Amino acid sequence: MLSFLHSADWQIGKPYARVEDPDKRAKLRQVRIEAIDRIGQCARDQQAAFLLVAGDLFDSPTPSSSDISAVCQALGRLSCPVLVIPGNHDHGAPGSVWHQRFFQEECQRRAPNLQVLLNREPLVLEQAIVLPCPLLRRTDSQDPTAWVRSIDWEALPSDRPRILLAHGSIHGFGSEDLDADGDNLASSQNQLRLDDGLMGQLDYVALGDWHGLKQVHARGWYSGTPEPDRFPRHDAYRDGVVLAVHVERGVPPQVSPLPTAALQWHTTAVHLSGDDELEHFEATLQTLLGDEPGGHLLLLEESGSLSLEGHRRYDALLERLEAQLLRLKRRGRCAQAPDPSELRALSQRPSDPLIANVAQRLQSELGDSALVEERRELLQLALAELHRCAGT
Secondary structure (H helix, E strand, O other): OOEEEEOOOEEEEEOOOOOHHHHHHHHHHHHHHHHHHHHHHHHHHHHOOEEEEOOOOOOOOOOOOOHHHHHHHHHOOOOEEEEEEEOOOOOOOOOHHHHHHHHHHHHHHHHHEEOOOOOOOOOEEEEEEEEEEEEOOOOOOOOOHHHHOOOOOHHHOOOOOOEEEEEEEEOOOOOHHHOOOOOOOOOOOOOOOOHHHHHHHEEEEEOOOOOOEEEEEOOOOEEOOOOOOOOOOOOOOOEEEEEEEEEEEEEEEEEEEOOOOOOEEEEEEEOOOOOHHHHHHHHHHHHHHHHOOHHHHEEEEEEEEEHHHHHHHHHHHHHHHHHHHEEEEEOOOOOOOOOOOHHOOOOOOOOOOOHHHHHHHHHHHOOOOOOOOHHHHHHHHHHHHHHHHHHO
16 A cells, blocks of 8 residues: 655745744744654655645745755655645746746755656656646636546556645635635635546545645545644644555545644634633633743634723733734734723822823713714723823
């Protein structure tokens, strides 16, 4: 039985433009390169005959020279051949990385085990037949797998498993439906038609484009990205793996996800309805992030309200988190609702009539039931700033 690895969507060189700290952006980019060594360890453990990369090895068709060198050096350390097709991010159009002299020289020098499949034609190996469906432009209105339907199957060796290698979305499921978010835009083309007639000729379909692990057919899988690059939308979402595939001709494949991720991406919700809940929230974060939050990214979905003093403590906690985490992304809002004692401390200040007067005017306007929400939020922020300046 043939054993190989299936991966995709490495997107080396991904800019992480929403991460403001340049040092953190650099770490996120470096971790994606380091994932290649973890894949290499999986290849050795599984005694893989080869590694298939189903598109988007690079994030751009024109990656930097340093990224090209780093990738070739890492791939050259792998103990097996690496077969790659271009995806929509690193498509194979003229002028793209695959045609550049620098890449070709680095590949020859550092990664002679790397083979880029730019032609839509069967690759007959000793152990298998690979049917590559490279993307030769970013978006293709034609099905990249269409050429496979014209194959004379009888002319191919009958004793070797047939593996389709493709990048795109299948009908009813794909990146444009489920995989896009505010940080990652989706492609609306590159549709793959994996009908029963085609699937009946194949033993395994290695797919890329969807960044989460997903089985779409008894013989078809998206491997997901080996290093996560987005916040999970639901508990069932899984990425940060490479697939170990065991297959032989005419037999359903055996597929096992192997972990490769170094970083952890979390989505958590917090609803705060009182200052006394802050300690519990902090303990929850400690359990989630542990003692080394520098390897974590957090999407925090906020709601509820706190007193002015409680919100000050909450902001200080989030400021610490933002410094410690690789990224803190906030969604929603925890409102500021001054409690009666805070309002009295601001509005009843004989020694500070200016502050008292401003506080009373803000309170009066906040009491208007017809106040629009944006104005209410602005007034609450003004009260919080007044509370800070007064040192109450």
